[in-house]
Amino acid sequence: MNLSNKVMGRLTRYRALLTEYFPKEKTYVFSHELAAMVSLSASQVRRDLMCLGYFGVPRYGYEVVELIKHINRVLDAGKLHNVAVVGAGNLGQALMTFLESRRATLRIIAAFDDDPRLSNRVINGVPCHPMERLEELVEGKEIRIAILCVPGSAAQRVADRLVKAGIKGILNFAPVPIRLPVGVALEEIDITSHLERVAFFTTTRATPSKERRPTQVRLRARS
Amino acid sequence: MNLSNKVMGRLTRYRALLTEYFPKEKTYVFSHELAAMVSLSASQVRRDLMCLGYFGVPRYGYEVVELIKHINRVLDAGKLHNVAVVGAGNLGQALMTFLESRRATLRIIAAFDDDPRLSNRVINGVPCHPMERLEELVEGKEIRIAILCVPGSAAQRVADRLVKAGIKGILNFAPVPIRLPVGVALEEIDITSHLERVAFFTTTRATPSKERRPTQVRLRARS
Protein backbone atom coordinates (compact mmCIF):
# COMPACT_ATOMS: atom_id res chain seq x y z
CA MET A 1 0.00 0.00 0.00
CA ASN A 2 1.36 3.34 -1.04
CA LEU A 3 0.09 5.84 1.46
CA SER A 4 -0.28 9.44 0.43
CA ASN A 5 1.30 11.96 2.70
CA LYS A 6 -2.08 13.15 3.77
CA VAL A 7 -3.03 9.74 5.02
CA MET A 8 0.38 9.40 6.57
CA GLY A 9 -0.07 12.67 8.43
CA ARG A 10 -3.39 11.60 9.83
CA LEU A 11 -2.02 8.26 10.91
CA THR A 12 0.58 9.99 13.05
CA ARG A 13 -2.18 11.96 14.69
CA TYR A 14 -4.26 8.90 15.41
CA ARG A 15 -1.24 7.28 16.94
CA ALA A 16 -0.44 10.26 19.09
CA LEU A 17 -3.99 10.38 20.33
CA LEU A 18 -4.19 6.71 21.05
CA THR A 19 -0.88 6.46 22.79
CA GLU A 20 -1.15 9.62 24.82
CA TYR A 21 -4.68 10.82 25.18
CA PHE A 22 -6.91 7.85 25.07
CA PRO A 23 -8.31 6.41 28.29
CA LYS A 24 -6.20 3.40 29.23
CA GLU A 25 -9.18 1.43 30.42
CA LYS A 26 -10.86 1.40 27.02
CA THR A 27 -9.52 -1.45 24.95
CA TYR A 28 -11.50 -0.68 21.84
CA VAL A 29 -11.97 2.51 19.89
CA PHE A 30 -14.62 3.35 17.32
CA SER A 31 -13.86 5.10 14.08
CA HIS A 32 -16.27 7.83 15.06
CA GLU A 33 -14.46 8.38 18.33
CA LEU A 34 -11.17 8.94 16.62
CA ALA A 35 -12.94 11.06 14.07
CA ALA A 36 -14.45 13.29 16.72
CA MET A 37 -11.11 13.75 18.42
CA VAL A 38 -9.43 15.04 15.30
CA SER A 39 -12.46 16.67 13.71
CA LEU A 40 -12.78 14.41 10.73
CA SER A 41 -15.52 12.18 9.41
CA ALA A 42 -15.75 8.61 10.58
CA SER A 43 -15.55 7.26 7.06
CA GLN A 44 -12.34 9.17 6.56
CA VAL A 45 -10.85 7.48 9.57
CA ARG A 46 -11.95 4.08 8.37
CA ARG A 47 -10.46 4.71 4.95
CA ASP A 48 -7.17 5.70 6.52
CA LEU A 49 -7.09 2.63 8.70
CA MET A 50 -7.70 0.44 5.68
CA CYS A 51 -4.12 1.13 4.63
CA LEU A 52 -2.84 -0.68 7.68
CA GLY A 53 -3.82 -4.20 6.83
CA TYR A 54 -5.43 -4.39 10.22
CA PHE A 55 -9.15 -4.88 10.57
CA GLY A 56 -11.44 -3.86 13.33
CA VAL A 57 -14.20 -6.01 14.63
CA PRO A 58 -17.65 -4.92 13.46
CA ARG A 59 -19.53 -4.31 16.63
CA TYR A 60 -16.58 -3.36 18.84
CA GLY A 61 -14.40 -1.07 16.83
CA TYR A 62 -10.63 -1.33 16.70
CA GLU A 63 -8.52 -2.91 19.38
CA VAL A 64 -6.37 -0.07 20.61
CA VAL A 65 -3.02 -1.74 21.27
CA GLU A 66 -3.29 -3.79 18.13
CA LEU A 67 -4.12 -0.70 16.13
CA ILE A 68 -1.15 1.19 17.52
CA LYS A 69 1.08 -1.72 16.75
CA HIS A 70 -0.03 -1.71 13.14
CA ILE A 71 0.37 2.02 12.78
CA ASN A 72 3.88 1.67 14.15
CA ARG A 73 4.66 -1.05 11.70
CA VAL A 74 3.56 1.07 8.79
CA LEU A 75 4.86 4.42 9.94
CA ASP A 76 8.26 3.76 11.28
CA ALA A 77 8.90 0.29 10.17
CA GLY A 78 10.89 -0.33 13.30
CA LYS A 79 13.52 2.16 12.27
CA LEU A 80 15.25 4.30 14.82
CA HIS A 81 16.60 7.67 13.82
CA ASN A 82 19.13 9.94 15.38
CA VAL A 83 18.17 13.56 15.17
CA ALA A 84 20.16 16.77 15.53
CA VAL A 85 18.98 20.28 16.18
CA VAL A 86 20.95 22.79 14.18
CA GLY A 87 20.77 26.26 15.61
CA ALA A 88 20.41 26.20 19.38
CA GLY A 89 18.87 29.61 19.84
CA ASN A 90 15.51 30.19 21.41
CA LEU A 91 13.59 28.06 19.00
CA GLY A 92 16.14 25.29 18.90
CA GLN A 93 16.23 25.04 22.67
CA ALA A 94 12.46 25.10 22.86
CA LEU A 95 12.27 22.22 20.45
CA MET A 96 14.79 20.19 22.40
CA THR A 97 12.64 20.37 25.48
CA PHE A 98 9.45 19.97 23.57
CA LEU A 99 10.47 16.90 21.66
CA GLU A 100 12.21 15.33 24.61
CA SER A 101 11.08 11.75 24.90
CA ARG A 102 8.02 12.26 22.82
CA ARG A 103 8.68 9.49 20.39
CA ALA A 104 10.97 6.62 21.16
CA THR A 105 12.11 6.08 17.60
CA LEU A 106 13.35 9.63 17.23
CA ARG A 107 16.23 10.60 19.46
CA ILE A 108 17.67 14.06 19.61
CA ILE A 109 21.28 13.32 20.30
CA ALA A 110 23.05 16.51 19.37
CA ALA A 111 22.70 20.22 18.81
CA PHE A 112 24.92 22.61 16.90
CA ASP A 113 25.44 26.32 17.13
CA ASP A 114 27.77 29.03 15.99
CA ASP A 115 27.63 30.92 19.22
CA PRO A 116 30.48 29.83 21.51
CA ARG A 117 28.31 30.61 24.52
CA LEU A 118 25.98 27.83 23.46
CA SER A 119 28.31 25.20 22.15
CA ASN A 120 30.36 22.80 24.20
CA ARG A 121 27.80 22.47 26.89
CA VAL A 122 24.70 20.44 27.55
CA ILE A 123 21.41 22.19 26.92
CA ASN A 124 18.21 20.57 28.08
CA GLY A 125 19.97 17.27 28.18
CA VAL A 126 21.34 17.57 24.67
CA PRO A 127 25.06 18.11 24.08
CA CYS A 128 25.63 21.19 21.98
CA HIS A 129 28.59 21.37 19.63
CA PRO A 130 30.19 24.11 17.55
CA MET A 131 29.24 24.20 13.90
CA GLU A 132 32.72 23.17 12.83
CA ARG A 133 32.06 19.71 14.09
CA LEU A 134 28.85 19.28 12.12
CA GLU A 135 30.14 17.01 9.39
CA GLU A 136 32.27 14.96 11.71
CA LEU A 137 29.47 14.27 14.15
CA VAL A 138 26.69 13.75 11.65
CA GLU A 139 28.75 11.02 10.11
CA GLY A 140 30.22 9.66 13.27
CA LYS A 141 26.99 9.49 15.24
CA GLU A 142 24.89 8.42 12.30
CA ILE A 143 22.55 11.36 12.52
CA ARG A 144 19.89 10.92 9.89
CA ILE A 145 17.56 13.83 10.50
CA ALA A 146 18.17 17.50 11.19
CA ILE A 147 15.88 20.10 12.64
CA LEU A 148 16.90 23.39 11.14
CA CYS A 149 16.40 26.43 13.37
CA VAL A 150 19.00 28.80 12.03
CA PRO A 151 18.19 32.29 10.74
CA GLY A 152 16.81 32.45 7.24
CA SER A 153 19.99 33.91 5.89
CA ALA A 154 21.97 30.82 6.88
CA ALA A 155 19.36 28.18 6.13
CA GLN A 156 20.33 27.14 2.64
CA ARG A 157 24.01 27.12 3.39
CA VAL A 158 23.62 24.97 6.46
CA ALA A 159 21.21 22.69 4.67
CA ASP A 160 23.78 22.12 1.97
CA ARG A 161 26.38 21.19 4.53
CA LEU A 162 23.97 18.80 6.18
CA VAL A 163 23.18 17.11 2.92
CA LYS A 164 26.81 16.78 2.07
CA ALA A 165 27.40 15.24 5.45
CA GLY A 166 24.85 12.61 4.65
CA ILE A 167 21.66 13.70 6.36
CA LYS A 168 18.52 12.02 5.04
CA GLY A 169 15.79 14.38 6.13
CA ILE A 170 15.36 17.97 7.24
CA LEU A 171 12.63 19.64 9.22
CA ASN A 172 12.98 23.31 8.39
CA PHE A 173 11.79 26.02 10.75
CA ALA A 174 13.76 28.78 9.09
CA PRO A 175 11.38 31.19 7.44
CA VAL A 176 12.72 30.60 3.95
CA PRO A 177 12.12 27.75 1.59
CA ILE A 178 15.21 25.65 1.14
CA ARG A 179 16.16 23.46 -1.73
CA LEU A 180 17.43 19.92 -1.37
CA PRO A 181 18.43 17.24 -3.82
CA VAL A 182 15.90 14.53 -4.50
CA GLY A 183 16.30 11.75 -2.02
CA VAL A 184 16.53 13.96 1.03
CA ALA A 185 13.18 14.38 2.75
CA LEU A 186 12.06 17.88 3.51
CA GLU A 187 9.33 19.22 5.69
CA GLU A 188 8.87 22.91 6.27
CA ILE A 189 7.01 24.55 9.12
CA ASP A 190 6.31 28.13 8.39
CA ILE A 191 5.07 29.48 11.66
CA THR A 192 4.34 32.94 10.38
CA SER A 193 2.24 31.48 7.65
CA HIS A 194 0.17 29.55 10.15
CA LEU A 195 -0.34 32.61 12.25
CA GLU A 196 -1.48 34.52 9.22
CA ARG A 197 -3.90 31.81 8.43
CA VAL A 198 -5.50 32.07 11.83
CA ALA A 199 -5.73 35.80 11.38
CA PHE A 200 -7.33 35.33 8.00
CA PHE A 201 -10.01 33.03 9.25
CA THR A 202 -10.82 35.25 12.17
CA THR A 203 -11.62 38.18 9.95
CA THR A 204 -13.65 36.56 7.25
CA ARG A 205 -16.60 34.40 7.98
CA ALA A 206 -15.29 31.70 5.71
CA THR A 207 -14.58 28.50 7.59
CA PRO A 208 -11.79 26.34 6.25
CA SER A 209 -13.70 24.08 3.95
CA LYS A 210 -12.59 20.63 4.95
CA GLU A 211 -12.99 21.25 8.59
CA ARG A 212 -15.80 19.63 10.44
CA ARG A 213 -16.09 21.70 13.51
CA PRO A 214 -17.70 20.55 16.70
CA THR A 215 -17.77 16.92 17.57
CA GLN A 216 -20.68 16.17 15.33
CA VAL A 217 -20.63 12.48 14.61
CA ARG A 218 -23.17 11.98 11.93
CA LEU A 219 -25.01 8.70 11.85
CA ARG A 220 -26.09 7.62 8.45
CA ALA A 221 -29.72 7.20 7.63
CA ARG A 222 -30.78 3.64 7.06
CA SER A 223 -33.37 3.12 4.36
CA MET B 1 -14.00 34.89 -4.55
CA ASN B 2 -14.05 32.28 -1.85
CA LEU B 3 -10.53 31.05 -1.46
CA SER B 4 -9.92 27.61 -0.12
CA ASN B 5 -7.54 27.37 2.76
CA LYS B 6 -5.04 25.66 0.55
CA VAL B 7 -4.93 28.57 -1.82
CA MET B 8 -4.86 30.92 1.12
CA GLY B 9 -1.88 29.11 2.58
CA ARG B 10 0.03 29.36 -0.65
CA LEU B 11 -0.76 33.02 -1.01
CA THR B 12 0.86 33.72 2.33
CA ARG B 13 3.95 31.94 1.11
CA TYR B 14 4.10 33.89 -2.10
CA ARG B 15 3.78 37.06 -0.14
CA ALA B 16 6.52 36.12 2.28
CA LEU B 17 8.82 35.27 -0.58
CA LEU B 18 8.10 38.40 -2.49
CA THR B 19 8.41 40.75 0.44
CA GLU B 20 11.45 39.17 2.01
CA TYR B 21 13.41 37.06 -0.41
CA PHE B 22 12.92 38.46 -3.80
CA PRO B 23 15.61 40.64 -5.37
CA LYS B 24 14.54 44.26 -4.95
CA GLU B 25 15.84 45.24 -8.37
CA LYS B 26 13.47 42.93 -10.21
CA THR B 27 10.15 44.63 -10.72
CA TYR B 28 8.42 41.73 -12.37
CA VAL B 29 8.10 38.10 -11.41
CA PHE B 30 7.07 35.15 -13.56
CA SER B 31 4.69 32.48 -12.42
CA HIS B 32 7.38 29.92 -13.02
CA GLU B 33 9.84 31.78 -10.83
CA LEU B 34 7.46 31.78 -7.90
CA ALA B 35 6.67 28.19 -8.65
CA ALA B 36 10.30 27.18 -8.54
CA MET B 37 10.84 28.94 -5.25
CA VAL B 38 8.08 27.05 -3.51
CA SER B 39 8.32 23.82 -5.51
CA LEU B 40 5.01 23.99 -7.23
CA SER B 41 3.94 24.05 -10.85
CA ALA B 42 3.65 27.31 -12.70
CA SER B 43 0.03 26.70 -13.58
CA GLN B 44 -0.72 26.20 -9.92
CA VAL B 45 0.71 29.57 -9.14
CA ARG B 46 -1.25 31.21 -11.92
CA ARG B 47 -4.44 29.59 -10.70
CA ASP B 48 -3.81 30.88 -7.22
CA LEU B 49 -3.12 34.37 -8.41
CA MET B 50 -6.35 34.35 -10.36
CA CYS B 51 -8.19 34.68 -7.06
CA LEU B 52 -6.67 38.09 -6.51
CA GLY B 53 -8.42 40.04 -9.20
CA TYR B 54 -5.04 41.23 -10.29
CA PHE B 55 -3.69 40.35 -13.68
CA GLY B 56 -0.16 40.03 -14.85
CA VAL B 57 1.05 41.24 -18.16
CA PRO B 58 1.62 38.49 -20.72
CA ARG B 59 5.19 38.84 -21.68
CA TYR B 60 6.48 40.36 -18.43
CA GLY B 61 4.91 38.45 -15.64
CA TYR B 62 3.45 40.03 -12.52
CA GLU B 63 4.44 43.40 -11.20
CA VAL B 64 5.87 42.63 -7.80
CA VAL B 65 4.69 45.53 -5.67
CA GLU B 66 1.29 45.48 -7.25
CA LEU B 67 1.02 41.77 -6.66
CA ILE B 68 1.95 42.12 -3.02
CA LYS B 69 -0.57 44.88 -2.63
CA HIS B 70 -3.30 42.66 -3.98
CA ILE B 71 -2.33 39.73 -1.83
CA ASN B 72 -2.45 42.02 1.17
CA ARG B 73 -5.86 43.22 0.22
CA VAL B 74 -7.21 39.71 -0.02
CA LEU B 75 -5.37 38.17 2.89
CA ASP B 76 -5.61 40.63 5.65
CA ALA B 77 -8.09 43.07 4.34
CA GLY B 78 -6.31 45.84 6.12
CA LYS B 79 -7.16 44.40 9.50
CA LEU B 80 -4.73 44.67 12.33
CA HIS B 81 -4.75 42.04 15.05
CA ASN B 82 -3.39 42.04 18.54
CA VAL B 83 -1.87 38.74 19.49
CA ALA B 84 -1.00 37.17 22.83
CA VAL B 85 1.30 34.30 23.62
CA VAL B 86 -0.13 32.08 26.33
CA GLY B 87 2.50 30.02 28.06
CA ALA B 88 5.84 31.81 28.15
CA GLY B 89 8.06 28.78 28.57
CA ASN B 90 10.77 27.83 26.12
CA LEU B 91 8.51 27.56 23.15
CA GLY B 92 6.51 30.65 23.97
CA GLN B 93 9.63 32.74 24.33
CA ALA B 94 11.08 31.35 21.15
CA LEU B 95 7.95 32.33 19.28
CA MET B 96 8.01 35.83 20.67
CA THR B 97 11.46 36.39 19.26
CA PHE B 98 10.73 34.53 16.10
CA LEU B 99 7.55 36.39 15.24
CA GLU B 100 8.93 39.73 16.30
CA SER B 101 8.21 42.23 13.61
CA ARG B 102 7.63 39.63 10.98
CA ARG B 103 4.28 40.86 9.89
CA ALA B 104 3.06 44.34 10.52
CA THR B 105 -0.58 43.45 10.85
CA LEU B 106 0.03 40.97 13.63
CA ARG B 107 1.34 42.42 16.84
CA ILE B 108 2.32 40.35 19.80
CA ILE B 109 1.40 42.66 22.64
CA ALA B 110 1.24 40.38 25.65
CA ALA B 111 2.30 37.06 27.10
CA PHE B 112 0.82 35.11 29.97
CA ASP B 113 2.26 32.52 32.28
CA ASP B 114 1.53 30.73 35.51
CA ASP B 115 5.08 30.81 36.68
CA PRO B 116 5.68 33.88 38.87
CA ARG B 117 9.29 33.95 37.74
CA LEU B 118 8.11 34.69 34.24
CA SER B 119 5.18 36.97 34.78
CA ASN B 120 5.34 40.65 35.58
CA ARG B 121 8.37 41.28 33.53
CA VAL B 122 9.22 42.00 29.95
CA ILE B 123 10.45 39.06 27.89
CA ASN B 124 11.91 39.66 24.46
CA GLY B 125 10.14 42.96 24.36
CA VAL B 126 6.77 41.52 25.28
CA PRO B 127 5.22 42.24 28.70
CA CYS B 128 4.40 39.00 30.46
CA HIS B 129 1.46 38.83 32.83
CA PRO B 130 0.19 36.26 35.32
CA MET B 131 -2.60 34.02 34.14
CA GLU B 132 -5.08 35.62 36.48
CA ARG B 133 -5.11 38.70 34.36
CA LEU B 134 -5.88 36.82 31.16
CA GLU B 135 -9.54 37.75 30.84
CA GLU B 136 -9.04 41.31 31.92
CA LEU B 137 -6.25 41.99 29.45
CA VAL B 138 -7.68 40.09 26.50
CA GLU B 139 -10.74 42.24 26.75
CA GLY B 140 -9.01 45.45 27.73
CA LYS B 141 -6.33 45.31 25.08
CA GLU B 142 -8.56 43.88 22.40
CA ILE B 143 -6.46 40.81 21.87
CA ARG B 144 -8.00 38.84 19.05
CA ILE B 145 -5.58 35.99 18.55
CA ALA B 146 -3.79 33.69 20.98
CA ILE B 147 -0.78 31.50 20.45
CA LEU B 148 -1.16 28.58 22.79
CA CYS B 149 2.09 27.13 24.12
CA VAL B 150 0.97 25.59 27.37
CA PRO B 151 1.48 21.93 28.25
CA GLY B 152 -1.01 19.53 26.74
CA SER B 153 -2.70 18.95 30.05
CA ALA B 154 -3.69 22.59 30.35
CA ALA B 155 -4.45 23.30 26.71
CA GLN B 156 -8.19 22.73 26.61
CA ARG B 157 -8.79 24.53 29.87
CA VAL B 158 -6.83 27.58 28.82
CA ALA B 159 -8.44 27.55 25.41
CA ASP B 160 -11.85 27.64 27.04
CA ARG B 161 -10.86 30.63 29.11
CA LEU B 162 -9.55 32.39 26.03
CA VAL B 163 -12.73 31.79 24.14
CA LYS B 164 -14.82 33.02 27.01
CA ALA B 165 -12.67 36.12 27.15
CA GLY B 166 -13.56 36.80 23.56
CA ILE B 167 -10.58 35.59 21.55
CA LYS B 168 -11.32 35.04 17.86
CA GLY B 169 -8.57 32.70 16.80
CA ILE B 170 -6.07 30.29 18.34
CA LEU B 171 -2.82 28.93 17.03
CA ASN B 172 -2.25 25.78 19.05
CA PHE B 173 1.23 24.38 19.66
CA ALA B 174 0.18 22.16 22.52
CA PRO B 175 0.49 18.54 21.46
CA VAL B 176 -3.19 17.79 21.93
CA PRO B 177 -6.11 18.61 19.72
CA ILE B 178 -8.34 21.21 21.30
CA ARG B 179 -11.96 21.85 20.70
CA LEU B 180 -13.43 25.26 20.09
CA PRO B 181 -16.89 26.54 19.34
CA VAL B 182 -17.68 27.36 15.75
CA GLY B 183 -16.73 30.93 15.00
CA VAL B 184 -13.34 30.78 16.64
CA ALA B 185 -10.60 30.03 14.17
CA LEU B 186 -8.21 27.24 15.02
CA GLU B 187 -4.90 26.24 13.57
CA GLU B 188 -2.83 23.46 15.08
CA ILE B 189 0.85 22.89 14.61
CA ASP B 190 1.83 19.46 15.70
CA ILE B 191 5.58 19.56 15.68
CA THR B 192 6.04 15.94 16.61
CA SER B 193 3.84 14.92 13.77
CA HIS B 194 5.95 16.88 11.31
CA LEU B 195 9.10 15.34 12.64
CA GLU B 196 7.60 11.90 12.25
CA ARG B 197 6.69 12.71 8.71
CA VAL B 198 10.26 13.58 7.86
CA ALA B 199 11.36 10.36 9.45
CA PHE B 200 8.81 8.44 7.46
CA PHE B 201 9.90 9.84 4.14
CA THR B 202 13.54 9.23 4.90
CA THR B 203 13.02 5.53 5.39
CA THR B 204 10.75 4.70 2.52
CA ARG B 205 11.51 5.65 -1.01
CA ALA B 206 8.06 7.13 -1.41
CA THR B 207 8.22 10.82 -2.20
CA PRO B 208 5.31 12.89 -1.01
CA SER B 209 3.11 12.85 -4.04
CA LYS B 210 2.34 16.48 -4.68
CA GLU B 211 5.87 17.57 -4.30
CA ARG B 212 7.79 18.64 -7.30
CA ARG B 213 11.32 18.47 -6.15
CA PRO B 214 14.20 20.23 -7.77
CA THR B 215 13.64 23.52 -9.45
CA GLN B 216 12.36 21.95 -12.58
CA VAL B 217 10.42 24.57 -14.42
CA ARG B 218 8.76 22.70 -17.18
CA LEU B 219 8.09 24.51 -20.38
CA ARG B 220 5.13 23.26 -22.28
CA ALA B 221 5.54 21.81 -25.71
CA ARG B 222 4.03 23.92 -28.42
CA SER B 223 2.33 22.00 -31.20
Next chain:
DNA sequence: GAAACGATGTGAATTAATTCACATTCCAAG
Protein backbone atom coordinates in the same frame (compact mmCIF):
# COMPACT_ATOMS: atom_id res chain seq x y z
C1' DG C 1 -30.25 -20.59 18.01
C1' DA C 2 -32.47 -16.87 15.84
C1' DA C 3 -33.07 -12.01 15.38
C1' DA C 4 -31.74 -7.33 15.91
C1' DC C 5 -28.28 -4.13 16.45
C1' DG C 6 -24.46 -1.35 15.49
C1' DA C 7 -20.28 -1.37 14.10
C1' DT C 8 -16.89 -2.16 10.01
C1' DG C 9 -15.17 -2.32 4.94
C1' DT C 10 -15.65 -0.70 0.63
C1' DG C 11 -17.51 0.13 -4.25
C1' DA C 12 -19.47 4.14 -6.26
C1' DA C 13 -20.44 9.00 -6.31
C1' DT C 14 -19.06 13.31 -5.36
C1' DT C 15 -16.24 17.06 -4.60
C1' DA C 16 -11.79 19.30 -4.54
C1' DA C 17 -7.22 20.10 -6.33
C1' DT C 18 -4.07 20.01 -9.89
C1' DT C 19 -2.38 19.84 -14.45
C1' DC C 20 -2.84 20.17 -19.44
C1' DA C 21 -3.00 22.56 -23.39
C1' DC C 22 -3.85 26.26 -25.99
C1' DA C 23 -6.03 30.80 -27.33
C1' DT C 24 -4.79 35.25 -26.14
C1' DT C 25 -2.00 39.11 -25.33
C1' DC C 26 1.57 42.28 -25.41
C1' DC C 27 6.39 43.41 -25.90
C1' DA C 28 10.46 43.47 -28.85
C1' DA C 29 12.86 43.10 -32.98
C1' DG C 30 13.16 43.65 -37.69
Next chain:
DNA sequence: CTTGGAATGTGAATTAATTCACATCGTTTC
Protein backbone atom coordinates in the same frame (compact mmCIF):
# COMPACT_ATOMS: atom_id res chain seq x y z
C1' DC D 1 3.86 47.93 -39.27
C1' DT D 2 4.38 43.33 -39.02
C1' DT D 3 5.95 39.28 -37.19
C1' DG D 4 7.42 36.20 -33.63
C1' DG D 5 8.09 34.81 -29.15
C1' DA D 6 7.16 34.16 -24.43
C1' DA D 7 4.38 34.90 -21.04
C1' DT D 8 -0.54 34.96 -19.09
C1' DG D 9 -5.55 33.26 -18.23
C1' DT D 10 -8.53 29.64 -18.32
C1' DG D 11 -11.82 25.89 -20.08
C1' DA D 12 -11.35 21.07 -20.01
C1' DA D 13 -9.21 16.86 -18.47
C1' DT D 14 -7.23 14.48 -15.04
C1' DT D 15 -6.08 13.03 -10.68
C1' DA D 16 -6.66 12.99 -5.72
C1' DA D 17 -9.43 13.21 -1.59
C1' DT D 18 -13.57 12.74 0.66
C1' DT D 19 -18.12 11.27 1.50
C1' DC D 20 -22.12 8.35 0.72
C1' DA D 21 -24.54 4.44 1.29
C1' DC D 22 -25.06 -0.04 2.10
C1' DA D 23 -23.77 -5.08 2.27
C1' DT D 24 -21.62 -7.54 5.73
C1' DC D 25 -20.56 -9.44 9.99
C1' DG D 26 -19.62 -10.30 14.98
C1' DT D 27 -22.23 -9.53 19.51
C1' DT D 28 -25.61 -9.51 22.30
C1' DT D 29 -30.20 -10.45 23.65
C1' DC D 30 -34.06 -13.06 24.00
